[in-house]
Amino acid sequence: MTRDRGRLHGLWSRWSQAPADAGRRDAFEKALTTSIALRDARARKLPSGAVPDELPIAAEAQRIVDLIREHPVVVIAGETGSGKTTQIPKLCLAAGRGAAGLIGCTQPRRIAARAVARRVADELHVPMGGAVGYQVRFTDNVGEDTVIKFMTDGILLAEIQSDRWLSKYDTLLIDEAHERSLNIDFLLGYLKQLLQRRxxxxVIITSATIDTARFAAHFENAPVVSVEGRGYPVSVRYRPLDGGPEQVPGARRALLADEAANDGARTVNEAIVAACDEITSEDARGDVLVFLSGEREIRDAHQALERRKYRHTEVLPLYARLSTRDQDRVFNPGPQRRIVLATNVAETSLTVPRIRYVVDPGLARIKRYSPRAKLDRLHIEPISQASANQRMGRCGRVSEGTCYRLYSEPDFQSRAPYTDPEIRRAALAGVILRMLALGLGRIEDFPFLEPPDPRAVTDGWQQLAELGAVDEERKLTVIGRLMARLPVDVKLARMLVAANAHDVLREMLVITAFLGIQDPRERPSDQRGAADAAHAQFADLRSEFVGILKLWSAYEDAHADLTQSKLRAWCEKNFLGFLRMREWRELHRQLKLMAQELGWSSERAEGARGDAGAPERPPGASTQHLKTASKPGATKNAVQAPRVAIVDGRPVRARGAGRSESGSARLAVDT
Structure with a gap:
């Protein structure tokens, strides 16, 4: 078994030092025999499943099996609908993999890891958590008998920290590599080094048909297999927001022209509704997939489309934080026509069944590092041509499809061919810290597919120095090693280290978990006054940190006293995102467990109320201690929160943590 490698190597080394020692020889031979027996027993129980002949990948199945056997790395380029995500794990089994260790399959998103695991388990006729399992943040559904493990790429990265050899795995499948996230690029660089030792x-790299030559060259000219997609012709209709649609029937063109004349360019929501109206007038039964840039945009579009009251139609959201039950409504369609509102999780990672029409506003949230502000910001930006074509490919699977682009054809032609890799546009302090903790050397020398921006590298080193994570020789300090163990932004990790020293760890665990997610407080455009009034009950003029603690205390009380349905109603009444509040609680639990592993304790604050609420400490002292603990997490470019801010025309004392324009946390220090 691959997991026994380290122990067997140790026993063999001891025996090698004293070849005449029969005890050491027997210990090594016994361990080796046991490991081989376990591998053989596992091999006899491996599941098997045929690749459906109707999938395009079936034509290349035997060739892929042969290449997996003959080469350490295989690159597989598959178009939408080729079957690569669900069928390649089966081909790994056919190639004899999975007996000595796990077949690990990474996905960029949690929702994809869960959905694909269920699909593969169903096709292999095995229970979830048995031969097929999955692990995502906060959920581990992997058992002792698991052979194929689906996970997010972040989970695999976290495992490197405790197992440099990734010894649990005999095969690794990196899916959707074309997305080129920081995690994916880091994994590809790390695996390039690991393959020299293991x-x-x-390793199998799968990608849409985008720049596969770069992946092959990265792995010493690995073989590339191209698999065609399955589908029907897809036509494209351009419906730009400015009221100048192309190829629109005369009556519809006149109506849109009137809208533009009265109101200027339409909003995205108006254009989405207009596209769905046009689709409904031509085909009232065809399912529609609408791409949106985030959960808030999905909610607004959902409300707008529900008001249309299309007959025999249900409007369904699709994003990562949805419950399993709500996700299943998307992947297991019923008799009604559906309009599915999705983030770009549906662009490549998942196939939404029965889609005939796609509505593409041409926008996505893209994280970019600002050298001037020295922080990451999420911007809503036009997508690349490659992304637009991926979205278009989501329809045309069951019949001829139509893609409505809510922008003009010249706009499409002027867009960048590809989305630039995250390594070229993200803050790098966290990457540098992780590499130092793993002993992987300097970021400048790491084998990334593409080198990061030198300015971002310089800023990353500077930020770590300001936080006290590295010394003058750019080596990890004691503080840096502690920070590297915490799964949050480097500034928030530094705040936790300081909080432990200043005896406010319990409060700061709550605060950093809050700052580590998107703000759960919601302000719908048509109910801002009511939302502000609801949020005011949790506000505190001394510090927003104290306000966060008050919100936590109220939520923990409600969580303890209410049923799940009543807790959801409580969140809606107080304009709080139910799923984001749940994510806050889960991240807090994870951080608390990590703190315990580091030997930190928050028992000072434990009392009759358990984990709920702020500690019983004088409010002024608590606020001052929180201020002191938060300051080490502030670098020179941290936001300095003003004592008074203007919110909707009203003066409000605002001190403490601020929120970025993206809705996620950005650090602000109480003054």
Whole structure:
């Protein structure tokens, strides 16, 4: 078994030092025999499943099996609908993989890891958590008998910290590599180094048909298999927001022209509704997939479309934080026509069944590092041509499809061919910290597919120095090693280290978990006054940190006293996102467990109320201690929160943590 490699190597080394020692020889031979027996027993129980002949990948199945056996790395380029995500794990089994260790399959998103795991388990006729399992943040559904493990790429990265050899795996499948996230690029660089030491490991890289030559060259000219997609012709209709649609029937063109004349350019929501109206007038039964840039945009579009009251139609959201039950409504369609509102999770990672029409506003949230502000910001930006074509490919799977682009054809032609990799547009302090903790050397020398921006590298080193994570020789300090163990932004990790020293760890665990997610407080455009009034009950003029603690205390009381349905109603009444509040609680639990592993304790604050609420400490002292603990997490470019801010025309004392324009946290220090 691959997981026994370290122990067997140790026993063999001890025996090698004293070849005449029969005890050491027997210990090594016994361990080796046991490991081989376990591998053989596992091999006899491996599941098997045929690749459906109707999938395009079936034509290349035997060739892929042969290449997996013969090469350490195989690159597979598959168009939408080719079957690569669900069928390649089966082909790994056919190639004899999975007996000595796990077949690990990474996905960029949690929702994809869960959905694909269920699909593969169903096709292999095995229970979830048995031969097929999955692990995502906060959920581990992997058992002792698991052979194929689906996970997010972040989970695999976290495992590197405790197992440099990734010894649980005999095969690793990196899916959707074309997305080129920081995690994916880091994994590809790390695996390039690991393969030089682990000659038994097999790596399969799968991608849409985008720049596969770069992946092959990165892995010493690995073989590339191209698999065609399955589908019907897809036509494209351009419906730009400015009221100048192309190829629109005369009556519809006149109506849109009137809208533009009266109101200027339409809003995205108006254009989405207009596209769905046009689709409904031509085909009242065809399912529609609408791409949106985030959960808030999904909610607004959902409300607008529900008001249309299309007959025999249900409007369904699709994003990562949805419950499993709500996700299943998307992937297991019923008799009604559906309009599915999705983030770009549906662009490549998942296939939404029965889609005939796609509505593409041409926008996505893109994280970019600002050298001037020295922080990451989420911007809503036009997508690339490659992303637009991926979205278009989501229809045309069951019949001829139509893609409505809510922008003009010249706009499409002027867009960038590809989305630039995250390594070229993200803050790098966290990456540098992780690499130092893993002993991988300097970021400048790491084998990334593309080198990061030198300015971002310089800023990353500077930020770590200001936080006290590295010394003058750019080596990890004691503080830096502690920070590297915490799964949050480097500034928030530094605040937790300081909080432990200043005896406010319990409060700061709550605060940093809050700052580590998107703000759960909602302000719908048509109910801002009511939302502000609801949020005011949790506000505190001394510090927003104290306000966060008050919100936590109220939520914990409600969580303890209410049923799930009543807790959801409580969140809606107080204009709080139910799923984001749940994510806050889960991240807090994870951070608390990590703190315990570091030997930190928050028992000072534990009392009759358990984990709920702020500690019983004088409010002024608590606020001052929180201020002191938050300051080490502030670098020179941290936001300095003003004592008074103007919110909707009203003066409000605002001190403490601020929120970025994206809705996620950005650090602000109480003054």
């Amino acid at each position: 000659h038994d490991l097999k």
